[in-house]
Amino acid sequence: MHADTLISLLRDLDAETARAAITRIAAAIDLSALLGAIESGTARISDLIRTVKDYTHMDQVPAQNVDVAQSVETTLSTLGHLLPPSIKVQRAYQAAPILVNTVSNDLNQVWANLIENAIEAMLAEGELRLRVFREDRNAVVEIGDTGPGIPPEIEPHIFDPFFTTKAIGEGTGLGLNTVRTIVRKHGGSIHVKSRPGDTRFQVWLPCVDPSEPHRPNG
Structure with missing residues (x-):
């Protein structure tokens, strides 16, 4: 949502309602950032676990x-x-x-x-x-x-x-x-x-x- 659009919507609200709306929007933004960080962290942990498994359980094929x-x-x-x-x-x-x-x-x-x-x-x-x-x-x-x-x-x-x-x-x-x-x-x-x-x-x-x-x- 663009800033101008947000300002236009909030202009028609009373102070209390606007405050509540801004709080919910801020919470949604924080949640989105948190979910992004969790997703990134999960992917890194998954890669790390896969790497550990690859390096500690190497294919047991005959030596030559x-x-x-x-x-x-x-x-x-x-x-x-x-x-x-x-x-x-x-x-x-x-x-x-x-x-x-x-x-x-x-x-x-x-x-x-x-x-x-x-x-x-x-x-x-x-x-x-x-x-x-x-x-x-x-x-x-x-x-x-x-x-x-x-x-x-x-x-x-x-x-x-x-x-x-x-x-x-x-x-x-x-x-x-x-x-x-x-x-x-x-x-x-x-x-x-x-x-x-x-x-x-x-x-x-x-x-x-x-x-x-x-x-x-x-």
Whole structure:
């Protein structure tokens, strides 16, 4: 209702009736705003519950030996829409395949979270750096970016559940916690080194020899 229309209607009412009408209108507006907030909050809670369920009840499909570099590339290809032309991708993959016994979807979640975070950190300009190499009996995947870096006071908390620096409604704070959970589930570890212009997340996972028979994760 336009203000002029409201004023015209109230002009013909006595003061007491006008006051009552204004009170009811104000209450209706407050109720509408409250319902909007409840709807928004409910949607966020629903998304959060769904995310928690997805991350704590992952599909129990058989594990297999996966080429780590190929897994990273597959994930990167699905995130192509997030990569602006001003962000360049630098790859440094060991030539020989490095295999990890895993459920492919698990690793895809790890790479997707780390790559998305790197892209967001660079604010549409920079270099996404991907390295895959073998260190003793470990496959090492390094995902780096040239963004502003992680503030030292925040770095100790980035893997904490529900910790996020994003605005309300833009993140659940479960991404990096889920990454660490998946990595640990595979007997691996994750480390971060960050300074302005150079942030690197390294994921270490036990790798398998191609000649060894397939052994499902226990």
